Amino acid sequence: MAREMLRQGGRSARIQEAVHRTVKELLAQMDRSEITVPMIAEKAGVPPSTIYRRWGDLSDLLADVALERLRPIADPEDTGAMGSDIETFIVDYAEEMSSDVGRGMYSDILGSSSDSAARCCHYTIHHLETLRQRAEGRGEPGFEVDAAMDKIVAPIVYHILFQDKAVTPDYCRALVSDFLGGKG
Amino acid sequence: MAREMLRQGGRSARIQEAVHRTVKELLAQMDRSEITVPMIAEKAGVPPSTIYRRWGDLSDLLADVALERLRPIADPEDTGAMGSDIETFIVDYAEEMSSDVGRGMYSDILGSSSDSAARCCHYTIHHLETLRQRAEGRGEPGFEVDAAMDKIVAPIVYHILFQDKAVTPDYCRALVSDFLGGKG
Numbered sequence: 146m147a148r149e150m151l152r153q154g155g156r157s158a159r160i161q162e163a164v165h166r167t168v169k170e171l172l173a174q175m176d177r178s179e180i181t182v183p184m185i186a187e188k189a190g191v192p193p194s195t196i197y198r199r200w201g202d203l204s205d206l207l208a209d210v211a212l213e214r215l216r217p218i219a220d221p222e223d224t225g226a227m228g229s230d231i232e233t234f235i236v237d238y239a240e241e242m243s244s245d246v247g248r249g250m251y252s253d254i255l256g257s258s259s260d261s262a263a264r265c266c267h268y269t270i271h272h273l274e275t276l277r278q279r280a281e282g283r284g285e286p287g288f289e290v291d292a293a294m295d296k297i298v299a300p301i302v303y304h305i306l307f308q309d310k311a312v313t314p315d316y317c318r319a320l321v322s323d324f325l326g327g328k329g
Numbered sequence: 330m331a332r333e334m335l336r337q338g339g340r341s342a343r344i345q346e347a348v349h350r351t352v353k354e355l356l357a358q359m360d361r362s363e364i365t366v367p368m369i370a371e372k373a374g375v376p377p378s379t380i381y382r383r384w385g386d387l388s389d390l391l392a393d394v395a396l397e398r399l400r401p402i403a404d405p406e407d408t409g410a411m412g413s414d415i416e417t418f419i420v421d422y423a424e425e426m427s428s429d430v431g432r433g434m435y436s437d438i439l440g441s442s443s444d445s446a447a448r449c450c451h452y453t454i455h456h457l458e459t460l461r462q463r464a465e466g467r468g469e470p471g472f473e474v475d476a477a478m479d480k481i482v483a484p485i486v487y488h489i490l491f492q493d494k495a496v497t498p499d500y501c502r503a504l505v506s507d508f509l510g511g512k513g
Binding site: 178202204251252255256260262263265266267270294295296298299300302303304306307308309320 | 447454486
């Protein structure tokens with residue numbers, strides 16, 4: 146009776162929550178290559194068929210969990226000026242994403258055939274758009290978000306992924322300074 | 330007797346060749362998620378233990394095959410001038426790597442824990458270095474290879490991987506032109 150009273154949306158949300166939480170716990174305990182759908186299903190208390198029906202396969206589920214972790218929960222910090230807003234956002238982003246956890250999220254997002262990679266980009270574009278609007282609201286000249294993606298975000302993500310060069314705060318600041326200087 | 334006469338290097342090279350060829354054949358026939366080490370071993374005629382000993386795991390083997398395909402076999406085309414050399418190289422690179430085969434190679438290279446990602450970068454750096462030296466040999470001003478990686482290669486690879494934007498020849502040419510214009 147109690148079960149029948151649960152609305153579909155409520156049950157659906159609870160399954161999502163249980164499965165996501167289980168994946169995060171497993172990722173903290175073992176290498177992702179050891180994780181399987183039956184293992185997640187057993188620990189989360191849902192049938193494996195529910196996971197396959199809802200998420201497709203393991204790579205799509207891992208991508209969904211990674212994307213959920215990356216979903217913006219707050220606007221980037223307001224430091225009072227466009228240059229320092231962009232710098233703070235970018236240095237924090239690079240620090241988070243070059244950690245083992247960050248690299249694992251990229252790997253999950255890029256390993257999936259779903260549209261999670263493009264959605265991940267759009268989170269970053271959304272944040273930069275917030276910074277652009279804030280700058281223009283202050284009477285600052287603003288900047289092109291697409292150009293910031295190409296000239297600041299892309300090289301940082303490239304070097305994090307390919308591990309050919311350390312992505313230091315100084316490197317990030319030089320990219321921002323080069324980008325803003327090039328606009329003057 | 331014949332077997333005993335084979336040098337270690339010869340046998341080792343033949344195993345590598347058979348395993349790589351088998352992986353390429355399987356990749357052409359099925360999705361990479363369906364490929365297993367025992368499947369490769371049986372088709373290549375080597376024991377699975379040989380593959381594990383030599384390559385670690387499946388992801389490292391797939392990365393090794395992808396890297397072998399990306400290994401430079403010739404210098405980039407000589408078009409007679411630095412700008413068109415870079416443009417031709419970059420447009421071809423983007424076209425190849427945004428294909429399904431190219432995206433699969435990135436996925437294999439980034440999915441491995443080996444150093445294949447950094448080695449993949451170095452192939453591109455090597456080609457750009459060839460173009461830089463060729464330009465200077467012609468008396469042209471040359472360019473900074475690191476800057477070309479950040480300003481041309483990184484955004485192209487970013488958009489191929491994250492699929493947020495089509496990487497067209499025009500987009501590539503604009504990046505090259507912006508990079509070279511910025512030096513003037």
